[in-house]
Amino acid sequence: MDSFTKEPFKGNPAGVCFPRQELSAEAMLKIAQEFGLSETAFVRETSAAGSYAIRYFSPRQEIPLCGHATLAAAKVLFSKTPQTEIHFLTHEQVDLAITRHGDDITMTFPVYDTVAATAPPALLVALGLPTVVNTAFSPKNKIVLLEIADDQQLAALRPDFAALLQSHTGINGVLVTASGSSPAYDYHYRYFWPWAGTNEDPVTGGVQTFLAKYWATRLHKPVMQAFQSSGRTGSMQVELQADKVLLTSQAIIVLEGQLVAFD
Incomplete structure (x- = not known):
C-alpha cells in the first residue's frame, strides 16, 4: 500500500497483513523485517461488527500507533466491503474511528500535548x-x-x-x-x-x-x-x-x- 497519496510509488508504503490465525509478536516482527517497510499493520476481525484489532510493527519493534498503516488497512477493508465506517482497536486499546467519503478516508486520532x-x-x-x-x-x-x-x-x-x-x-x-x-x-x-x-x-x-x-x-x-x-x-x-x-x-x-x- 502507498498511503497519503493519489499516485503509486509516492506517499508512504506500508504492509497490511490479515492473518488467518493469531500470530505472536515475534512472528509479526519477523514479517515486518522481511517486508522492510517503515511499518506493517496486522489486522484481525473482532466479535463486534465493523471493528478490527490492529497492531503495528517497524523492522525494529512494535509501534503503538501508525497513521499511514492505519490508512492503508482501512483502504483495503473499504475496497472489499460496502462499509463506510469501521473501527480499529490498537494494542493500547485506543479506538480509532475511520470513515470513507468517496476516495477520501478520514481517521480520528487522539491529541497529545507537547x-x-x-x-x-x-x-x-x-x-x-x-x-x-x-x-x-x-x-x-x-x-x-x-x-x-x-x-x-x-x-x-x-x-x-x-x-x-x-x-x-x-x-x-x-x-x-x-x-x-x-x-x-x-x-x-x-x-x-x-x-x-x-x-x-x-x-x-x-x-x-x-x-x-x-x-x-x-x-x-x-x-x-x-x-x-x-x-x-x-x-x-x-x-x-x-x-x-x-x-x-x-x-x-x-x-x-x-x-x-x-x-
Missing part, C-alpha cells in the same frame, strides 16, 4: 541545523519537535544518521517542521527515527497527534493542510477538534499476495 524542551547540540549538528525557532517534546510519543524558519531548508536537510543516533537516547524520533511559504500548505515536516524504525519515515500520520495542535495554536487555524517534504512526499488535511484530530487523505493498493510461511 512540553518545552532543549535539543542537545550534537543532535542539531547531526541534522545540519545551525539554529531552530523552537524546541518541544511529546512525552506520549517520545518525539523531539524542532521548528525551523524555512520550508526549503527543511526539504534540503541531509542528516548524518549515524551521528543522529548517537546524539540522543530514550526517544523514538525527531520531527523537524516549518510553516509553509506558499498558500497550498500551512506547514511542512519531516520525521527521522533511526532509534525505533527506519532512518526517515516518508509520510507520517501518527505525529499529527501532537503536531496538529502545535500548529493550530500558532496559526490560529483548526483546519490545515500538511505536507511531508521527504523524497517520496505526501500530504493530508488535518482538523483539530478538542481532544481529537481528524486526518483525511487517500491510499493506493500496489501489490497483493499470500504469505505462505504463516498460512
Whole structure:
C-alpha cells in the first residue's frame, strides 16, 4: 500500500497483513523485517461488527500507533466491503474511528500535548541545523519537535544518521517542521527515527497527534493542510477538534499476495 497519496510509488508504503490465525509478536516482527517497510499493520476481525484489532510493527519493534498503516488497512477493508465506517482497536486499546467519503478516508486520532524542551547540540549538528525557532517534546510519543524558519531548508536537510543516533537516547524520533511559504500548505515536516524504525519515515500520520495542535495554536487555524517534504512526499488535511484530530487523505493498493510461511 502507498498511503497519503493519489499516485503509486509516492506517499508512504506500508504492509497490511490479515492473518488467518493469531500470530505472536515475534512472528509479526519477523514479517515486518522481511517486508522492510517503515511499518506493517496486522489486522484481525473482532466479535463486534465493523471493528478490527490492529497492531503495528517497524523492522525494529512494535509501534503503538501508525497513521499511514492505519490508512492503508482501512483502504483495503473499504475496497472489499460496502462499509463506510469501521473501527480499529490498537494494542493500547485506543479506538480509532475511520470513515470513507468517496476516495477520501478520514481517521480520528487522539491529541497529545507537547512540553518545552532543549535539543542537545550534537543532535542539531547531526541534522545540519545551525539554529531552530523552537524546541518541544511529546512525552506520549517520545518525539523531539524542532521548528525551523524555512520550508526549503527543511526539504534540503541531509542528516548524518549515524551521528543522529548517537546524539540522543530514550526517544523514538525527531520531527523537524516549518510553516509553509506558499498558500497550498500551512506547514511542512519531516520525521527521522533511526532509534525505533527506519532512518526517515516518508509520510507520517501518527505525529499529527501532537503536531496538529502545535500548529493550530500558532496559526490560529483548526483546519490545515500538511505536507511531508521527504523524497517520496505526501500530504493530508488535518482538523483539530478538542481532544481529537481528524486526518483525511487517500491510499493506493500496489501489490497483493499470500504469505505462505504463516498460512
